Amino acid sequence: MHKLFTLLKVQYSNMLEYRVEIALWAISGIIPFFMLNIWTNNNLNESININNTMLSRYFLSAFFVRQFSVVWVVFSFEEDVLLGKLSPYIIQPLNPFFRYFTQHIAEQITRFPFAIIIAFIFFLLNPESIWIPNLIFLFLSIISTFLSFLIQFLIQSIIACLCFWTEKASSIERLLFIPTLFLSGLLAPVVSFPQYVKSWIYLTPFPYLIDFPANLLSGNKTNISGGFIMQILWILLLLPLFIKIWSEGTKKYTAMGS
């Protein structure tokens, strides 16, 4: 625990150096707002029984959830493997993924003010959508966002471990990003999906990545206990898989240039 805290402090000061980059990252996440614009401008939301205000809150929440659950571990890991930087990390008595984990958390802390600024601008433009979430729901949504982050972190770490075999794992991540983008609720709330998709989508991890936490935060209707159970189930499923693939992979690992 103490180690994690120290790592976090180091990574946070690291991240503070890249404020401009992180601000740009935050801006690049504004796609949900464009989607909101299409939805409300064409009155598409009438058919799914969500009024404009609730829909704008949904998309703002989706923006927030996305901001705090973005994972890029596969890209850092791939670079470290290809350049052989991983070797010194592996020798250390701490799984290198803790390093990446704290890196992500530190980045989220740095990102927080920028996300608040964007939300503030959003409220200036849409004053009717201002709301103060109920404290319990706020708390629940923070937890579910963190769980969503954990799911994505585990999935990407598993993919990252494939670097031990293929060296370029980021293309697999780009492949997996497509269903994440379209099915997670970032571009359209899952309730609006056609029936033939809705019948199976709730068994996949995708709706729990953005749709579920965003619904909690925005106060839209959602199955709270079911959502948490599925999130935890997926984590329980992915964690052993990650541990297994990591131990297999490190056996396979031959440091570059050796």
Added chain:
Amino acid sequence: MIKNKYLVVYRKFLHTSFASELEYKTNIIIDTITSILSLVGSIFLLSIFFQNTGSIGGWKFEQALIIQGIYTILNGITNTWFNPNLREIVTHVREGTLDFVLLKPIDSQFFISLNKINPSGFLEIILGVGLLFYCIKINQINVSLSFFILCLITIFCSICILYSLWFFISSTTIWFVKTWNATEVLRSFLYIGRFPITSFSFSLRIFFSIFIPIAFITTIPSEVFLGLNQLWKIILQIVISCVFLFTSRRFWLFALKFYSSASS
């Protein structure tokens, strides 16, 4: 003579980058699946929009597919040429290797813009063209020579605008060193090029016509495709693409004046 030199050099570029890409064969297969899924995903999203309505922004589903097709072609071009090359500018500036580029007896913009090629974008171009052919069928468009030429001209202008936007943002690296994320912002803005510009609210429409002319990039070629060609729009697009190309060229030469190579 000069033209010849550039052609020869470009052939060498093609050769080396194909060779290095083919080293990762499984990657190519995965990228193929990715681009197919990506097109399926965006048509899925479009079908959600049209679930309970006949048209968005005055475009029917069959017509909106044209925009999707043109976007896919342009995205393929971006992934094949712009993205792999212009990302390199950041590395060149950060590691000081831009010096080597500038010292070469060849135009630096040519070298930087065309050095690499990523063949996985080809499939997207093919998919986009295929979708356009399908659209010709379902929209019952009469194909004639003038239609064909107009389409090519407008798409070519779109490519020019797109290239200038990418190149412009990448050139700012010379001052800010890390604009890796700025291209990411551009990418997310370009994302809205998948939808007809008329489906957005008035203020966004203005923004995307003037500051980042996405309206000109996908909507105008699609309108031409549908046979709604208003001559003034096409002329405007040609003028805009010329202005963009010219400015990006000037901007690059201007930026180079500020380039102080690494460790000096």
